[in-house]
Amino acid sequence: MSLDRARYIAVRIVPPLVFGAVLVGLWQWWVVAFDIKPFIIPRPTDIVRQFSSGFDFVRRASTVTGVNAFVGLVCGAVAGFALAVLTNRFKLVSELANPLAVTMAAIPAVVIVGVLNNMYALDSQLGRRIMVTMSVFFIVFVQVTKGLRQNDPTQIELMRSYAASPRQTLAKVRMPNTMPYLFTAISTAAPIAVIIALVSEYFGGTQDGLGTKIAGALNGRNKALGFAYVLGGSIVGLLFFAGSSLLEYVVVPWRRRRESR
């Protein structure tokens, strides 16, 4: 057992860490060796220094953006899942919803954030959250719709032989079959939610999130501070990805086992 764990660490954890360290090392070496000015590309060591000295600022900004991304992720996932189930169940809903979902995905995010910011109070985070919701919604809706159609024909025939109602078949077969798709969608959407939450801060509204802090710092002279905020954003994105993967691990255990065989 401990040998397995040692092998797991050696094979799965050490290589990416080494690779990342090498990349950061190369960056540091490049900036120093070619004497790149700090207002063009800062040194990794300076970024880390800024990150630790300004940790409270980074954390506060990360929390604002992170909460926006999280609220949007949850709302988008719930809405996408619910609508996908409804479209699978009722033909009329599907005819109405499919073009709407595709259209929503095609609208440039920038336009919507601008409009939403005008609609709500200046200190409101609502516009950003709605923006994230819409982006997540589309990813989840498409994946879950696909999942609902991917059924084992034998399982469906069995349910018919049990004289199961469409509602029972949905609850007992289609929904569980869809769970892996739902969690794949959430894992895909989670880092995107952070990026959308961050970018949507560029188009007005309060000045307290990572997006505005990064833009402000990168426009000024202290590039290292800007990169420290970027690092904060990366950490939030990674936390989101890790959280959604953990959720998948817990909720869809049959998938995990099947893949590990």
Add this chain to the structure above:
Amino acid sequence: MTASSSEDLVASDSDAEPGRSTTPAALSAVEVIAVDKVFNPGTPKHVDALADINLTIQRGEFVSLIGPSGCGKSTLLRIIADLLQASTGRVLVNGKRAHQARLDQDYGMAFQQSGLFEWRTVERNIELPLELKGWDRSRRRARSREMLALVKLEEFATAMPWQLSGGMQQRVAIARALASNPQLLLMDEPFGALDEMTREHMQTELLRICNDTGTTVVFVTHSIPEAVYLADRVVVMSPRPGRITGIVEVGLGRIRSEHTREASTFFESVTEVREALRGGEMADNARGIEDR
């Protein structure tokens, strides 16, 4: 027991009423009357799948359906199960219309794919049909224990399907099919994906289970030895459109074991089925001349 049994079949259906006054229709498990099946009628994809199928299966009987691939044997099984509708003709299961029989869960079904639900434990897989019937939890659990004992998998009650071998998964599928205690078991090549050793073991197990429970079985296969080893009667079908070209009575008795596979009666029946299958192909080529 003779090769001319296709005539018995025709006779038993054409003058059914006087001949069967002692065995009323309600006693037969399955009755297929003049069934035709056409897929996509009136379109370029028109397929005549089944033509003029007449078949009566008695309670407690084990009947194998055999024929070349595409002969419609699975289609016939699905029509009996009311998973497909016949284009013409009637199907009675336990004396009821097939549709009503399905609603009443009068039969259990098993397929080539075990179709186990991978998010449910073995016992919860077996309990699913009971859940849909509205049985309460403790009654379901008691029943699934009973079924697991029947297929000799008691120690795997809480295992997940992927932890089981292919043969064990099929045993769970059979346990599930029998969970609501149906009198009829419909099986579509359930051992088709198993290796030969497991397959023979499963055949023996299936016969034991059916003898224990008195279940009627309709068993689709394309293996001649399997059809003969299992069945009281082997129904031989022709290539598309599927017709019944012969019925071979297997005189092996109810108690069969691994020795049965070496008995001369076994080989005689195998030969008889093989010849009936060849005859079916020839009859198919000469169709229109030698029509009924």
